[in-house]
Amino acid sequence: MGSLTTGLRRDGRSSGRRSRIPLPGFAGRMMAPGLLVLAGVSLLPFAAVVIMSFSRVHLLGGLRLEGAGADNWTRLFTDPDMAWAWARTAGYFLLTVGGEMVLGTLLAICLWRLRHGRNAALSLLLLPMFVAPVIVGLLGRFLTDSTFGLYSWLLGQAGYHGDLMGDKTTAFLSVTLMDIWEWTPLVTLIALAGLTSVPSSVLEAASLDGAGMPRTLRHIVLPAIAPVLLVALLIRSMDALRYFDIIWNTTGGGPADATKTASVRLYETAFRFFDFGYAAVTGLLMLAVTTVVARYFVRLLDRKGLAR
């Protein structure tokens, strides 16, 4: 609460020269405490990360920054490992977000067509979203363990006896499936909200015209829920780049770097090799990617009149 009152007072003091402040009056005073705190936890770190990207950071014997010019940045373009990390990030991104969009939409259509028990089924299907990603990772490890994992045992019954987390391809697919398990429900939830707002008169008209189920879906339902699906896509895109808990707690980037995405690489560079300068460059690059997504998201909401 301390920051709240000081924030209000600070703004109150400056309201004397209101003409120069872009946020005048009551609305401005209401925003001040929140925005000041937000500036503290976002602008300050951003400035720090920019400075770090041009420095060598020494942690031992007191924090010390030493100018490094553009060394960290030039290293970025001569580092094949980093290029691979970004390629894997792109692959992980496409598989998880793509899979979640397709499966989530399909599942939403199924739930929508369900006559009984839709609410109960949806409540159960939503549960994975509330599971901490670190638990998803550890549970995934438990299920895929080569000696006692339930899923390994099931695959064994089907004739597959490899170590899921030991092989490059299956390890990558496993962490992908864990992400899909956790976040497909979010797409289902959003798509279902779009589906229930499709007016039933439109569907009746289509049915009277003799349009079959596939054609109705293709030409009426999907176009109607396209804007909502776009929101789901953007939300998932942002989060797919945000989290790295699942990979960190299952494979830790291995085997043989097969699951080392940009986030994992950044974390390793900073907190295992203590090369904060180079990690900062990776961080800024990731920020640039998410900023593009954010830009698009705001423009989308603008069109709906929500951001103005």
Next chain:
Amino acid sequence: MTASTTGAGPLEHGGRGSRILVRVLVVTALIWTLVPLGWMLLSSFKPTAEVTAATPDVWFGPTLDNYRNLFSGGNNLGPYLRNSVVAAGCSALLATALGALAGYGLARTKARGKHHLSFWIISTRMAPIAAVVLPIFLIFRTLGLIDTLPGLVLAYLSFNLPFAIWLLNAFFAQLPPALEESAQVAGCTSWQAFRHVILPLTRPGLVTTFVLCLVFSWNDYAFALVLSGPRTQTLPIAASQLVTQTGIDWGQLTAIGTVVVVPMMLVGLAVRRWLVTGLTMGAVTGE
């Protein structure tokens, strides 16, 4: 319970075959979703020897040993639980309070820079955690905030606060400004109109914001991993620490998993009606 009932019985003309297909797909999805959770719950009640049995075992004498071990002995879960409750609770509370003020201001302001302001707020929410935790670590080290709960609360505000501002902005924007105007005509100040007219009408929004902020920070791993120390570690850290070089006590791990997961599922489902609005930050409404 939700708006989903309004579209009851769409596409009645679907054939018998497609109705069966729909049911099969839903049941498949339910199995895929629930088996991991059910297996975790089941394993947490198993005796140690049976948790890692080579052949999956569903007939066993249930025991509370795993939970008992969690809350006794040298590695007591109690302090971790307290840290999680304090850090997540305080952060969610602060985010909701500050978010209500700022969200209201944002919804009602007519300033020209509003668009840029909205963009700045949302972009802080979307920043990759790994990219944010890095500078925050250095700043906290300088300020002596590493291994303190206020530090963790502040770090959680970096993603909870922009979320709260955006979401509550969407809730406030739905209310017509005429509401406060008439309250002011009746003699209320701007603050009184907000406090006694607007806030009570936004109670679902406030509760949803609080619950989702609570879930986000309770489930956080990356921030706590870097910013917490021996005194302030949270439940997700406790869970990951059970993974050691010498081996993993999976019985205890499934028990911790259950402790971490169940409360969030309960509070999450409690606000299910507003979940779509909440998780899309107001971009999609369920009603």
